[in-house]
Amino acid sequence: MSGKLTRRHALMAASLSPTLAAPPSLAQSSATQAWPAQPIRLIVPFAPGGTTDLIARLVATPLQERLGQPIIIENRPGAGATVGSLLAAQAAPDGYTLVLSNIASHGISPTLYPNMRYDAVRDFSHIALLTLNPSVFVANPRAGISNMADFARIHRASPRGLDMASSGAGSSNHLLIVRMGQILGREINHIPFRGAGPAMTAVIGGQVPLMSDSLPSAASHIRQGSVRAVAMSSAERHPSFPDVPTLREQGYDLVTSSWFGLSGPARMPQPVVERLSREVRAILATAEVRARFAEIGGTPGEFSPEEYAAFVTAEVASWAVLVRESGAQPD
Template sequence: MTVIKRRTLLAGATMLPLPALAQAAWPARPIRLVVPFAPGGTTDIVARILAANLQERLGQPVVSENRPGAGATLASAQVAQAAPDGYTLVVSNSASHGISPTLFRNVRYDSMADFTHIALAATTSTAIVVNPRYEAQSMADLIRIGRMRPDGLDFAISGHGTTTHLLGMRIGLATGIRMNPILYRGAGPALIDVIAGTVGLFVDGLPSSIGHLRDGTLRAIAVADAQRNRHLPNIPTLAEAGLPGMTSYSWFGVSGPKGMAPAVVERLNTEIRAILQLPAVRQRYNELTADAPDMTPAQYAAFIEEEVRVWGEVVRATGATAD
């Protein structure tokens, strides 16, 4: 009788569904965290902070892998097609999931339908910055001068499909100024030309420009925050400059292919939210001028859905394109 019972239990164990067995063992091997941008930028820095801390907490290697290209859509499309087993993740961000799917033609994924959104990891502010010798030294100057020029104003952008690109176009739409984006391959090359005076105006993420603003090689004339930014308390918001509701943030999170196991998603979300509260991470975020939001997977998904709606409206209204 004992033998029969033991055989029955063993038979029942072998009939557990494979996904349940895999889920119970997760993570059992290294995890890839794909970064849709080149090394060195804010997206890459956030990814490396997450990878190092997740590796320690999960007990498996978490490898940060840079795969830039096509407005951050190349890497995102590849992750969307990966197995939803929790071993291939992507740093979803304002470009790859908020803007590029509308701005670029033939993007091979849907920001909502093709992904499991796990956690929002960081947000950073956007500033309107100028060369100190640029003719406009305030938003009022910029609007006045821009309206006088039929050919509009040139402004540097660090990539198509970024919030900085679309914010510049949105400012033009609100003020009646023709805004001409000058594309650079990243914030670094753009900053070199703006500091040199080749292009006088730059819509930039605060992490890359804050050092230059502090040493005086650049000047901020507005920030795209709802309130004044704690790192630039003397700089007015765009709302204060007469453009109400004009806010813009770059954001960075973690997503995976659609269909990931809820238990794996919950584990990752819990670990990421705990990492964001670590004193060393908070200090590093402060250096980056980044904030650490606290969101559940459902809240992060809703956040992305709203970003897609807002920036889609801007793309359609301005006729912005990356092609």
């Protein structure tokens, strides 16, 4: 049989199987050029009400306006933010599923969870760093803890030590609690919640006296006086909260920052990644968004996709050392 494809053969093939008539590369190119042609799902791997959810909504609103398609936020908390992140890693890499990558899911959990089912670097297209921000220790105003001296005194005097909440096992705030207990010479009882929102509700209600939280999710509660800020994990006092002393000021050499970014499944079309990167960086440069980040205690990111991927790679390596040294275990 001749190896030549005649015009008649081509027409027959097209009529019998239209989807095979165009080469896959051309079909993919056409789909990429039309992106976005439908709503985009943004997975937030924590419960509503916490920092991750707050950052997602702050960026998603202007992003959907710029893209011309709705961005549907889907909260999928659990297991150190790995449940929602795995869902994103397994999604089709077509640009219609994104995830709020963060220090828990893509920095700490790769070491904390030895049987994790995704690779934080290889299984994702990393698009943009959204924000860096410190953690803050907050206390119920009736707990009698105004500073770290009170914290240490009450913790050592209590028969079972202090309870301290966080947004969940595997979060940077979980490890901060573990490390603080090591410095004090007595383990602090970690009380994990499925997100910062439920944890903060428990502290305000008096079910748990203390919480280690990311500053953006705690900021409004501090300003309202529903919780008392005890210490900040930044190297220096935060300009938005100049009255809150750092841990270092109070004799504890602990300096940490959490981070949040935008990622998608591996092998997303490069034009889609570049479009998202451009749009997000433009949003982060606006006066309105920068003012909002300053208000809640966050610093906007400025990384390209390549820089953000390199940043995530470095974070996995850095936190691996800290996780092993701390002896932290999933709750």
